Amino acid sequence: MPSLSSKFSDLLSGMLSGNQNGKPDIASLVAAGSGTAMASVCAIGLLQIQQLSGGLWSVISIIIAALLCLYLARIFSRLSEVVPSGAGLIAFLSRGFNPQIGIAVVVPYLFLMLFLVGFESLIVGTLLERITGMPVLPTAIAFIFLTWAICRAGIRTGYSVQILTTAALFLSLSGLSILAILSAIDQGRLLESVLPPAPSFNNFVAAIGQAMFLFLGFELLTSHIEVAKPGAVKKALPLSVGVLFLFYCLMALGFACMVMQPITEPGLLFIPQLAIAEQMGGVIAVTVVAIICTLASFTSFNGALLALSRFIYALAVQGKLPRRLAIVDRRSMTANAALNALLVAALACTLVMYFLELFDLVILAAAVTASWVYFSSALVYSRHPFAQSNKVAAVWPAWCIAAVLLILGIGVIVDSQSKKVDLIILLCCFYAVGLVMATRTTKKQKSRREQNTTLARAQVPTAGGHEPL
Amino acid sequence: MTELADVLNKFVQLYHDNTQLVQDYHDWTCTICLVANDSNSRMTLQIVEGKVENTNNSDGDADLIITTGEQMLLDILELRLDPNEPYLFGELTVQGPEEHFLKLDYIVTMLCLV
Numbered sequence: 001m002p003s004l005s006s007k008f009s010d011l012l013s014g015m016l017s018g019n020q021n022g023k024p025d026i027a028s029l030v031a032a033g034s035g036t037a038m039a040s041v042c043a044i045g046l047l048q049i050q051q052l053s054g055g056l057w058s059v060i061s062i063i064i065a066a067l068l069c070l071y072l073a074r075i076f077s078r079l080s081e082v083v084p085s086g087a088g089l090i091a092f093l094s095r096g097f098n099p100q101i102g103i104a105v106v107v108p109y110l111f112l113m114l115f116l117v118g119f120e121s122l123i124v125g126t127l128l129e130r131i132t133g134m135p136v137l138p139t140a141i142a143f144i145f146l147t148w149a150i151c152r153a154g155i156r157t158g159y160s161v162q163i164l165t166t167a168a169l170f171l172s173l174s175g176l177s178i179l180a181i182l183s184a185i186d187q188g189r190l191l192e193s194v195l196p197p198a199p200s201f202n203n204f205v206a207a208i209g210q211a212m213f214l215f216l217g218f219e220l221l222t223s224h225i226e227v228a229k230p231g232a233v234k235k236a237l238p239l240s241v242g243v244l245f246l247f248y249c250l251m252a253l254g255f256a257c258m259v260m261q262p263i264t265e266p267g268l269l270f271i272p273q274l275a276i277a278e279q280m281g282g283v284i285a286v287t288v289v290a291i292i293c294t295l296a297s298f299t300s301f302n303g304a305l306l307a308l309s310r311f312i313y314a315l316a317v318q319g320k321l322p323r324r325l326a327i328v329d330r331r332s333m334t335a336n337a338a339l340n341a342l343l344v345a346a347l348a349c350t351l352v353m354y355f356l357e358l359f360d361l362v363i364l365a366a367a368v369t370a371s372w373v374y375f376s377s378a379l380v381y382s383r384h385p386f387a388q389s390n391k392v393a394a395v396w397p398a399w400c401i402a403a404v405l406l407i408l409g410i411g412v413i414v415d416s417q418s419k420k421v422d423l424i425i426l427l428c429c430f431y432a433v434g435l436v437m438a439t440r441t442t443k444k445q446k447s448r449r450e451q452n453t454t455l456a457r458a459q460v461p462t463a464g465g466h467e468p469l
Numbered sequence: 470m471t472e473l474a475d476v477l478n479k480f481v482q483l484y485h486d487n488t489q490l491v492q493d494y495h496d497w498t499c500t501i502c503l504v505a506n507d508s509n510s511r512m513t514l515q516i517v518e519g520k521v522e523n524t525n526n527s528d529g530d531a532d533l534i535i536t537t538g539e540q541m542l543l544d545i546l547e548l549r550l551d552p553n554e555p556y557l558f559g560e561l562t563v564q565g566p567e568e569h570f571l572k573l574d575y576i577v578t579m580l581c582l583v
Contacts, residue, residue: 083559086567091559099558226563314553317578328578330493333571 023229026236028159033221033240035166040123040293042214045363046251047272053207054196055256059249065211066245071401072374073237075381080222080233082386088223096380103438105376108430112369115362118349124297126269127290137354147301148343154332156306157299165296170247172292173273177254179280184257193257206415209408213367214248312338320437364416365426371409378402473510480546481521483580494519499569502531505539533565548581
């Protein structure tokens, strides 16, 4: 009979290694979908929305973004039903348009993820600095190294861990936000906190655009279609949006009710979740929030790095990236060369973000890119093989949503004021790389196929040479 | 015998001839079903401890189901096409744990490079 310690060891190993004997159910997928979007960096995005629109206006902008995302959840359900591919967005866009458009749209999104990894690691560094006193940058770098090392070992966090960390994050930060709201009620300043003057139209549109960034990542839930129970992804997508909506609304109101004002000193990263924890629960709450946020960031990083490494590996195999990145460890099945490249890229992004203080700029770029990725997805929904009807009446809602998303992305750029030029330059760089990679294809692919055909003809025996099994 | 079955058997022979690859996956047991969604052809491979024990066109349960067009399956099995490309661009879909697809993809890639 197995001992208790061996059972515990098996359970821990299963949770850490992602060994899922059964298929993930709806709860696991909701945790995965909402957990991916609930990054620590979103709290900073939420604070920016507060500064743009404030109080209930920020909640309204989140509601509008959530409604758009609910329709997007329907779109992604359809896309993943027709093309049930773990490759997700790039597969959908490639099938609906062509591979070049798929690459051109998705590559900037992935670049942005690297900057967000850098941003998130600096937040983790700041969180741990508050409870341990260790300096921010070395801690952030160590965090990235640790995550990379665990990915190199082929360890992927399981759905159980994802559920635990997402639930802990949701309950802790929502709980603190509710306490902040109750405190404001108790002190008679609730109305003053949640009913600021109405924002300008441009600010409000920009706030909705930035609110789209808060939901960025929920669509990655479609990548679980290959292992999920039938129908689970379709149900989990809107539920993820619902969980995120509730979470962000509570946090938005909680931030509005905070007494502590954001510190805007140069070189200092203001972490609103730490601020609200300190205000409502003191040192213990700060410690708990810091640990939970760090664990949540780790589970997100783990999945993101492994998925990104596979994507880089696939692009390298096709010659769109250097072929030396197309190396897979035959035991752990991890794309080690790609993981190493990602480590270097993540460290570079972290250093760039830290020394150039690109925090606001990256959030703005993320909001624009999210809007345009969703715009592309809404457009492809009305094309073969996803369109359920050729009639205009059936597709015009998707076109309207696509137009709104395009405008939101533009609205974020227009309203970015002093950062407008930098934002445009950053986006141009991302999309230029995407276009170069998209067009750097057919010649190399054709020559490699010809080469493989020659090899295949040399190796495959003639009909009379070998007996079939 | 269908063309798919014929090509698959040749692919399996190539794989078995690469003793290093077979040895690398001596602990791999899996049933893989290849489905051609445009011709309704299907072939199943039963892999036991790294060796393909049986290929047939049965409809039984599989650990991994790979679905794409018949010509694409033929291109992959005849090593003209790496499965990553159609997978990335949504022309080939997979149902089942990622580890099995990664191993199969690795085998095809290694055979291409030999």
